[in-house]
Amino acid sequence: MKKHTENPFTEAIVYSLETAKETEYDNLLMESVLLLQLSGEMTFETSSDRITARSGEIYLVRKHQFVKTTKTPKNNEYYKALMFILKEDILREYALEKQLDTTAKYHGKSNILLPESAYLKGFFNSLIPYTLNPKHINHPLSELKIKEAIELLLLAKPELKNFLFDLSEPHKIDLEKFMQSNFKFNVPIENFAKLTGRSLAGFKRDFQKTFELPPRQWLQHKRLKEAHYQIVKYNKKPSSIFLELGFESLSHFSYAFKKQFGYAPTEVARLK
The missing domain is CATH 1.10.10.60 (Homeodomain-like)
Structure with a gap:
């Protein structure tokens, strides 16, 4: 197994992960991530969960947690996944536009398997060009795609409102x-x-x-x-x-x- 400790997220909003070898990363997520598993499996472990994402599954992974991820190719296929970052500055802008409350604390699950959704699958298909020609977070299209993701997530699960719009920073904890x-x-x-x-x-x-x-x-x-x-x-x-x-x-x-x-x-x- 190949081990990586660097953070793969830089300035783009979407990442295409592809490998023929099993790899492992330890990362700090400072912003929430929407993940589509295309082939192979991703096992991600946090302080409270150990979850395996399989081909076709979409997960919403919450910010402010350490994640140990293991990417495993299966059935002689490359491991492939798309990861979309829900940038906090754009979440704040969206909340301001819609006059949403951002003071409510979220206390639910940190890692959520989303229900089957043709809309979300179509959204990920629309991200393929971004992986070929990455758009940076200050690009106008990036802002539009994040707002589209918000709308689709709330359409799929309206109760995700507090998950998305609890924009508080980590407080001094035990x-x-x-x-x-x-x-x-x-x-x-x-x-x-x-x-x-x-x-x-x-x-x-x-x-x-x-x-x-x-x-x-x-x-x-x-x-x-x-x-x-x-x-x-x-x-x-x-x-x-x-x-x-x-x-x-x-x-x-x-x-x-x-x-x-x-x-x-x-x-x-x-x-x-």
Whole structure:
């Protein structure tokens, strides 16, 4: 499996993802995404969900969460998916035009499988030219497509209104609870700070007070402790867990594991 940690989203509103190899990404979603799975499967894991999107399915994935995604080709076909970003500035403009309330908090599911819709399928078909000649977010057509997506989503599920128009920023949340739920995601420290509603300096300061360790050191210790537990409790193989626990290579994982525990992960079974 090939591992990526960079964020594939830059300045365009739609992305065509295509690969013949299984790949994995850890990303921070700062804006909601509309996903159409064309072929193969995408498994995406957040702190609260683990969902597999299959060919033909459309998902709405909420902003302000870490997502670990695994893209898997199937039946000798390339993995293919279209991802459309619901840009917040245009959501705000739409809400202002329609005089919609943007103060109501959304408390429902963060990842929603949308019902079959010929309108949404037709919308995605209309995005194909964007993947060939990407339009940037300041392009007039980009604004029109996002507003079209909003109308179609509300037509398919009117109750998505609060999902789309809760435009609040992450607030300062319980740091310990958040980190215990999200330590597996291999993302920059700055992204942990964003989702806890803190500046980077404030995050590091509060982190030290809470855990009595710097963030990077605590994350490595926590991930290695979880790896040890999974190997002992469930007989997991190091090669099957190092990626999902936030390590980029098996060699780095094995080196760090031996440094922390005094023996290699492959020796745990023998020492039980």
